[in-house]
Every structure is written in C-alpha cells, then in structure tokens.
Amino acid sequence: MRIDIANAFGGEPALDRTRLEELDERVAEAHDRIAEGMENDEFGYTSLNLPETTxxxxxxxxxxxxxxxxxxxxxxxxxxxxxxxxxxxxxxxxxxxxxxxxxxxxxxxxxxxxxxxxxxxxxxxxxxxxxxxxxxxxxxxxxxxxxxxxxxxxxxxxxxxxxxxxxxxxxxxxxxxxxxPEGVPGRFSVLSTVGLACAAIQGHDIDAILAGAAAERDRLSDSLFDSPAYAYGAVTYALAEAGALTNAFMPYAESLETFAEWFAQLWAESLGKDGQGQTPARALGATDQHSQLQLYRAGPRDKLVTLLRPTERADRAIPETDLEGLSYLGGSSLGTLLDAEFEATEASLAAADCPNLRVEIDEVDEHGLGELLFGMEAACICYGELAGLSTFTQPAVEWGKKAARGLLGGGEFEEADQVRGKERLVVE
Structure with missing residues (x-):
C-alpha cells in the first residue's frame, strides 16, 4: 500500500509541513502504545495480531x-x-x-x-x-x-x-x-474467521490475504514517513483538526466499491465520539465525478477526498471509430481512460484547494486486499490514538440496540421508554 500526501498541503483546510513534523513525534508515541497493546493482546489492539494468530x-x-x-x-x-x-x-x-x-x-x-x-x-x-x-x-x-x-x-x-x-x-x-477471536471488535474482524470463512468457501487464497496484511503490519514504525498506514491515519486526523470533517472515500475500481462501505463503518464507528470524528462519505470513481465532485470542488471547505486505485488491472481496448469527435478514444483502453479520470480528478481537487490523498495498491488480488484492509485498520487506530479517543467502543450503537430490544419486548430498557415518549409534529 502506498500513500501520497502531497495534496494535503496548500488547500483549504490544509496541513502545514511544520505541523507534519510535529505530528510525527506524536505518531512515535502512538506507535509505542499500539505496539504495547498488540504485545499484551489488549482489547482492540489485538486486532492487529490477526495476520499471525488467525x-x-x-x-x-x-x-x-x-x-x-x-x-x-x-x-x-x-x-x-x-x-x-x-x-x-x-x-x-x-x-x-x-x-x-x-x-x-x-x-x-x-x-x-x-x-x-x-x-x-x-x-x-x-x-x-x-x-x-x-x-x-x-x-x-x-x-x-x-x-x-x-x-x-x-x-x-x-x-x-x-x-x-x-x-x-x-x-x-x-x-x-x-x-x-477474543478482544476483536466486529468492524476489525475481517482478517479472522469472521471475514475469511466465506472467502474460503469461494476458493480464495486466505493465506495470501493474511500475508498481504502481515506485509503491511511489518511496515508499522515509529515514523509516519516510514509507514503508509500511520501516514494516512495521522494526516486525516490533522486535516480533521483543521476542519476537514468529511472524508469522501472514492475507489477507482468497481471491485472496491464495497470496500468503501467497510471503510465507512470502520471510520464512523471507531472515531465518532466525544464530539470528534470525521464523517465518511462513499463515492465511486469515475461515476461520481458526474455527481458528488461538484460539491467537493465548489461546496463548503470542510472535506478531504481519498482517491484509491490499483495500479495494475485487466484492461479492455476501445474500438476505433470513424466519428471525428471520438477519434481520440479509439485505440486507447478503458483502463487508460479510468486512470486519466483518476489523475484529472486529483488535479481538479488540488486546483480547487480541496485536500486529497492518493492510496494505491498493486492490484486487487488477495495480497493487495490484505494490505489495504490491515492498512486502514492500523490507520484508524493511529487516528484514534492521536485524537485521544476510545477507538474500540461504540456506546451510541449500543443505545440503539437496547431501545430496539425493549420495543420488541426483549426486556426493560430506559432507552425504549425514551423512544415511546417521542413528541411528534406530523405534516400530511
């Protein structure tokens, strides 16, 4: 997994290079805490041990x-x-x-x-x-x-x-x-029995998925400049502190669209606490260049866009055409077009002073997917450490569960009483 953070500087909101150096010192402290949690199999932190314990x-x-x-x-x-x-x-x-x-x-x-x-x-x-x-x-x-x-x-x-x-x-x-696995919150459990049983039935190489995750784990270090996962976690945290309260996650591969959903749960449920957090928004490149991009470029200056792509993929040639206005497409390929759309969107956002980050993997295969899954989990935990959050709990989610159970007759819960007491103002 590779992270390009160059477009985090100079936008609005922006990350200052001096601030990045200061942040790196805090990343070293966060890494020490994360490493300690992993070593002691502490709740949540043990999730990062799954590449070797599964x-x-x-x-x-x-x-x-x-x-x-x-x-x-x-x-x-x-x-x-x-x-x-x-x-x-x-x-x-x-x-x-x-x-x-x-x-x-x-x-x-x-x-x-x-x-x-x-x-x-x-x-x-x-x-x-x-x-x-x-x-x-x-x-x-x-x-x-x-x-x-x-x-x-x-x-x-x-x-x-x-x-x-x-x-x-x-x-x-x-x-x-x-x-x-014990001590692993559900949203961090993809690299365990929870996420891999279905993959095994489908015939996927689950060992290769874990090998990709292990490769990314081995890149965790006490500097964000040596760890793509920590770089992503630290920069997104710093941009959120500067006002980028929405993270639009935009993969340029149909096969990774569900990954954006997985990321949204990971980011929202882990980091949305104590008045803090960054709202994940799901998008798909190049489709949402024709819809959401308008907002990201010209709307409120409260957003970060994460652009994700594989650098290698199967391709399909675009047939030649005698239509003069389309002649530039003939002889090219869909993959070339998609890459051009990716780079044009990246430059477009930068030109509009919208901070954006580039995330790349070699290809969407078992190894690459393992890298990406582990990398974003470690990034999320790093963000949580820097923000001083209880990353692995979800008290707001538990409130809703109790309310629903009470409404269904599954016990006495004060949360259900609050739902029953809701005031209404209906317009028909």
Missing part, C-alpha cells in the same frame, strides 16, 4: 463439508458481514456470495426466492449469539429451507463466541462452529 487450517476444516456449495449466504450485520462482503465483491469466484445484513422483509423475500437453497451454505455470524437482526434472519432462512425440503442442519455453520444462542444451537444440532 488459524487458516481451522477455517478450511470447518468449511470443508460445504465444498459442493454453489452459493454461500452470510447472515450477519455490520462487521459480521461487511468484511466478508468486501472480499467477496473484490475477488472473482464461481461460488456466488450473498449477504443478509438487514431486516428489510421485501429484500429478504426476494433474495431467498432467487436462491437454490439445496446448494447454498448458510453462515450465521454473531459474536454474542444474541444479535436481534441476525437471529431473526436466521430463523426466516431456516424456515424457508425446511419448507423447501432442505435439511438446514446440513447446510449451516456458525461463527460465534463461546457462549450464547448460536453456540447452544451449534451444540444441539452438531453444526460446525468457528470461534470469533
């Missing part, structure tokens, strides 16, 4: 009974699904991957109606084993499988913690069960 043989053994799968359906929500979806959407496979990560009844019905459940493997993912959305979707899928004459116990495995409903279910029905 047991890929255990994952392959667990999914081996499902080698005949034509599709894999992951039932989870948030970090229990987004990491696996990021890998599935980035890499090609003959085994299709689907995700039930919401409880929209119409979407759920359409998806289940479209699947041959006799050749679909279901992976139910919840650390606690009590996540309402996940368990509700599981019950629906199980019912649909049974109605279709499919033995759901032969097509299901779970990824969960040592206790809870899913663990009890696995023991009761003899389901294969993978453990969720």
């Amino acid at each position: 047991d890929t043989a255990e994952i392959r053994d667990a999914v081996e009974p499902f080698a005949d799968s034509e599709a894999v359906l992951t039932v989870g929500i948030g970090g229990s699904a987004l990491g696996a979806a990021t890998i599935a959407d980035a890499l090609e496979s003959e085994v299709e991957a689907y995700f039930l990560d919401n409880v929209d009844p119409e979407h759920t019905a359409r998806l289940l109606d479209s699947l041959d459940l006799s050749t679909t493997t279901m992976n139910v993912v919840s650390n606690s084993g009590t996540t309402a959305e996940t368990l509700a979707n599981f019950l629906v899928v199980r019912e649909v499988m049974t109605a279709a004459g499919v033995d759901w116990t032969a097509r299901t495995f779970v990824t969960t913690g040592p206790e809870g409903n899913l663990r009890e279910l696995a023991e009761q029905h003899g389901l294969p069960a993978l453990p969720v």
Whole structure:
C-alpha cells in the first residue's frame, strides 16, 4: 500500500509541513502504545495480531463439508458481514456470495426466492449469539429451507463466541462452529474467521490475504514517513483538526466499491465520539465525478477526498471509430481512460484547494486486499490514538440496540421508554 500526501498541503483546510513534523513525534508515541497493546493482546489492539494468530487450517476444516456449495449466504450485520462482503465483491469466484445484513422483509423475500437453497451454505455470524437482526434472519432462512425440503442442519455453520444462542444451537444440532477471536471488535474482524470463512468457501487464497496484511503490519514504525498506514491515519486526523470533517472515500475500481462501505463503518464507528470524528462519505470513481465532485470542488471547505486505485488491472481496448469527435478514444483502453479520470480528478481537487490523498495498491488480488484492509485498520487506530479517543467502543450503537430490544419486548430498557415518549409534529 502506498500513500501520497502531497495534496494535503496548500488547500483549504490544509496541513502545514511544520505541523507534519510535529505530528510525527506524536505518531512515535502512538506507535509505542499500539505496539504495547498488540504485545499484551489488549482489547482492540489485538486486532492487529490477526495476520499471525488467525488459524487458516481451522477455517478450511470447518468449511470443508460445504465444498459442493454453489452459493454461500452470510447472515450477519455490520462487521459480521461487511468484511466478508468486501472480499467477496473484490475477488472473482464461481461460488456466488450473498449477504443478509438487514431486516428489510421485501429484500429478504426476494433474495431467498432467487436462491437454490439445496446448494447454498448458510453462515450465521454473531459474536454474542444474541444479535436481534441476525437471529431473526436466521430463523426466516431456516424456515424457508425446511419448507423447501432442505435439511438446514446440513447446510449451516456458525461463527460465534463461546457462549450464547448460536453456540447452544451449534451444540444441539452438531453444526460446525468457528470461534470469533477474543478482544476483536466486529468492524476489525475481517482478517479472522469472521471475514475469511466465506472467502474460503469461494476458493480464495486466505493465506495470501493474511500475508498481504502481515506485509503491511511489518511496515508499522515509529515514523509516519516510514509507514503508509500511520501516514494516512495521522494526516486525516490533522486535516480533521483543521476542519476537514468529511472524508469522501472514492475507489477507482468497481471491485472496491464495497470496500468503501467497510471503510465507512470502520471510520464512523471507531472515531465518532466525544464530539470528534470525521464523517465518511462513499463515492465511486469515475461515476461520481458526474455527481458528488461538484460539491467537493465548489461546496463548503470542510472535506478531504481519498482517491484509491490499483495500479495494475485487466484492461479492455476501445474500438476505433470513424466519428471525428471520438477519434481520440479509439485505440486507447478503458483502463487508460479510468486512470486519466483518476489523475484529472486529483488535479481538479488540488486546483480547487480541496485536500486529497492518493492510496494505491498493486492490484486487487488477495495480497493487495490484505494490505489495504490491515492498512486502514492500523490507520484508524493511529487516528484514534492521536485524537485521544476510545477507538474500540461504540456506546451510541449500543443505545440503539437496547431501545430496539425493549420495543420488541426483549426486556426493560430506559432507552425504549425514551423512544415511546417521542413528541411528534406530523405534516400530511
């Protein structure tokens, strides 16, 4: 992974080069704290140990009974699904991957109606084993499988913690069960059983994913000038402090569009605390040059744009044409055009004094994806250290969970009482 931070200077808001040198001293302190947390397997920090602690043989053994799968359906929500979806959407496979990560009844019905459940493997993912959305979707899928004459116990495995409903279910029905690693928040769990089981069923090289992550881990150092991950975390933090409160994350590869969703959860849930944080906005190059770019160049000066691309990819030639106005395209290629769009957008933002950062990987393969996933996790943790945040907690999310559970009759929660007491002013 490579980070070009040159366009963080001279814009509005901007990063001062003297400030960057001062920031590097703080990065050294942050690195020491992160390294200590990794060494002691502290909650959250142990996420950065996953490249070496994740047991890929255990994952392959667990999914081996499902080698005949034509599709894999992951039932989870948030970090229990987004990491696996990021890998599935980035890499090609003959085994299709689907995700039930919401409880929209119409979407759920359409998806289940479209699947041959006799050749679909279901992976139910919840650390606690009590996540309402996940368990509700599981019950629906199980019912649909049974109605279709499919033995759901032969097509299901779970990824969960040592206790809870899913663990009890696995023991009761003899389901294969993978453990969720201890001390790893869901949004940091992509490089574990949580994110890699689906990839293993799809036939991806999960060892190569972890090797890419390990390569990026080995580049962590006490200077942001030697670590792309820390450079990204430190510069985004400094720009946020200067007023860039939105980070528009814009991959120039369709295969990385879901990665932008994964990044959005990582950034928002980890850093949005104590009146601080940076709002992630998802965009896609070159598509959103024709929509969102107008705002980034000419709107409020409160944004940073992150441009992400692979430098190597399969290409497709553009046919020659006798239309004079299009002759410049003939003989070129779609990849060349996309790269030109990338560089033009980068220059366009700089010309409009909008700070932007360039992130590159060699290609969208297992190794490159591992680099990118680990790199952004380390960047997020670095940002959190510099900002003095509790990066690994999510108290605002827990409030909503309690409110919803109370509304459904799952217990007495004062959060649910606040929802019931909402004042209304309806215009019809």
